[in-house]
Amino acid sequence: MQHAVELGETGFGRTAPNPCVGAVITRNGAVMAEGYHTACGAPHAEVEAIAQARAAGVDLSECTLWVTLEPCNHHGRTPPCTKAIIEAGIRSVGIGTLDPNPHVGGGGTAFLRDQGVEVEVGILEPACRDLIADFLLWQQEKRPGVLLKLAATLDGKIATRSGHSAWVSGPEAREEVHGLRGRVDGVLVGGGTLRADNPRLTCRSERALNKQPLALVVTSRLPEAQDDLHLLRHRPQETIFWTTDDQSRTPQADALRALGCRIWDLPLTASGMLDLRAGLTHFFDQGLGHTILCEGGGRLALALAEQGLADRLRLYLAPKILGDATAINLFSGRDELDMGQALPWRFTRSRQVGADMCLELRPQTQQGAARNGAPESIPAPRSR
Ligand SMILES: NC(=O)C1=CN([C@@H]2O[C@H](COP(=O)(O)OP(=O)(O)OC[C@H]3O[C@@H](n4cnc5c(N)ncnc54)[C@H](OP(=O)(O)O)[C@@H]3O)[C@@H](O)[C@H]2O)C=CC1
Ligand SMILES: Nc1c(N[C@@H]2O[C@H](COP(=O)(O)O)[C@@H](O)[C@H]2O)[nH]c(=O)[nH]c1=O
Ligand SMILES: [Zn+2]
Numbered sequence: 001m002q003h004a005v006e007l008g009e010t011g012f013g014r015t016a017p018n019p020c021v022g023a024v025i026t027r028n029g030a031v032m033a034e035g036y037h038t039a040c041g042a043p044h045a046e047v048e049a050i051a052q053a054r055a056a057g058v059d060l061s062e063c064t065l066w067v068t069l070e071p072c073n074h075h076g077r078t079p080p081c082t083k084a085i086i087e088a089g090i091r092s093v094g095i096g097t098l099d100p101n102p103h104v105g106g107g108g109t110a111f112l113r114d115q116g117v118e119v120e121v122g123i124l125e126p127a128c129r130d131l132i133a134d135f136l137l138w139q140q141e142k143r144p145g146v147l148l149k150l151a152a153t154l155d156g157k158i159a160t161r162s163g164h165s166a167w168v169s170g171p172e173a174r175e176e177v178h179g180l181r182g183r184v185d186g187v188l189v190g191g192g193t194l195r196a197d198n199p200r201l202t203c204r205s206e207r208a209l210n211k212q213p214l215a216l217v218v219t220s221r222l223p224e225a226q227d228d229l230h231l232l233r234h235r236p237q238e239t240i241f242w243t244t245d246d247q248s249r250t251p252q253a254d255a256l257r258a259l260g261c262r263i264w265d266l267p268l269t270a271s272g273m274l275d276l277r278a279g280l281t282h283f284f285d286q287g288l289g290h291t292i293l294c295e296g297g298g299r300l301a302l303a304l305a306e307q308g309l310a311d312r313l314r315l316y317l318a319p320k321i322l323g324d325a326t327a328i329n330l331f332s333g334r335d336e337l338d339m340g341q342a343l344p345w346r347f348t349r350s351r352q353v354g355a356d357m358c359l360e361l362r363p364q365t366q367q368g369a370a371r372n373g374a375p376e377s378i379p380a381p382r383s384r
Contacts, residue, residue: 002124003024005022007023007035008021008022011036014039016134016138017135021037021132022068023048033053034049041077047081049065050085050088060088066123067095069099070095070098070099071085073111093112093118096122096123096124096125096127101139109121127348133311134291138284143280144185147293148296148310148312152317154321155327158328159327161326161327163196163328171354172355185283185292186214187293187294188216189218190296190303191218191220194231202235212235215239216240216279217231218274218279218303222241225256232261236260237261244265244268248265269307298333305363310363312362313345313359318356319356343363
């Protein structure tokens with residue numbers, strides 16, 4: 001099932017509005033075939049794996065199918081997977097987690113059991129629920145999933161005290177990030193990063209698709225339209241500023257609109273910060289996409305984490321030490337506190353990428369389910 005989870009992950013950013021799902025077919029513990037849901041409308045993971053097994057001439061009646069999500073039992077964009085499983089002659093199925101849709105949940109399992117298939121549910125359930133966490137956000141919170149990615153030194157610094165950050169991570173890690181950019185609908189940065197880095201926020205990977213992600217900038221200090229910024233000079237039509245109501249009414253905002261940029265004014269939270277949830281919800285409502293990559297910096301990262309909106313963290317840890325306490329932190333913006341107030345996360349994966357370590361985490365409060373209760377009503381941002 002662990003392998004099925006990893007396969008499912010490879011569909012990240014391609015399956016919306018469907019969840020990521022992976023499937024593996026084994027015989028006596030050996031992998032015979034595998035598959036994952038590659039794109040919305042494409043065959044489901046189980047069907048991919050069954051097709052691969054058939055192509056290899058495997059006798060499926062002797063095999064077990066492991067699938068991260070309960071097989072569907074209804075006609076959607078594709079026929080029911082339960083039917084494909086029965087027709088293939090599979091007699092044993094291991095399921096990671098039931099389909100969270102209350103209308104469907106358990107239906108696929110019951111059908112398979114009725115047909116005499118041996119079904120076990122709940123295998124590696126936490127990891128399988130993590131795999132569908134974004135799907136739950138789309139359904140329940142009506143907002144895109146946010147993957148927060150940061151590159152830091154061993155002492156947790158994302159830039160020097162003067163704001164120099166090119167580069168913290170190595171070329172392999174940076175190439176991986178470009179791959180991520182090619183799978184998301186928007187790349188979000190804070191005003192500090194816009195001013196320090198003048199980023200392009202484009203996908204420049206060989207694996208890039210035609211579509212570039214939108215560039216999203218959170219700032220209460222809009223740039224001047226004549227500023228020499230890549231986003232304004234090269235991709236204003238793909239740039240959206242999330243700002244305050246006051247800023248959105250300035251001549252400066254009008255000049256940015258004249259370039260083609262979009263300006264959204266967001267409501268403020270009780271602590272006077274821009275309400276990032278409102279920005280995300282608006283992005284989703286406008287049909288702009290399901291997945292956002294936040295690339296920092298440290299103050300935006302903390303704001304997202306505090307607002308319960310950093311759904312995953314991918315941290316590239318470079319084997320370097322700055323040793324300057326005033327260099328820029330991975331997360332910053334809180335006042336003095338005690339350890340009990342630390343925001344709790346959990347590790348989900350670690351691996352080496354070039355010379356760097358890539359650590360993947362999720363907030364501890366998120367257990368593969370929507371959490372932190374969306375506010376009952378969020379004033380919609382206005383696009384002026
Ligand atoms: N190594 C890495 O992975 C990365 C490094 N960096 C580096 O980090 C540095 C920038 O980081 P940092 O200084 O922490 O700045 P940020 O990029 O986090 O930007 C902070 C600014 O974003 C705006 N902002 C963020 N959240 C909110 C909110 N909820 N409400 C209102 N405004 C908000 C404010 O904008 P404003 O001030 O405009 O009003 C705030 O001052 C740069 O030196 C850059 O090179 C940046 C990204 C990644
Ligand atoms: N410094 C740093 C990163 N910085 C991120 O990349 C942005 C620059 O993007 P672009 O202008 O498109 O190349 C920058 O503003 C910040 O968000 N990323 C990393 O993977 N590793 C690094 O060491
Ligand atoms: Zn299916």
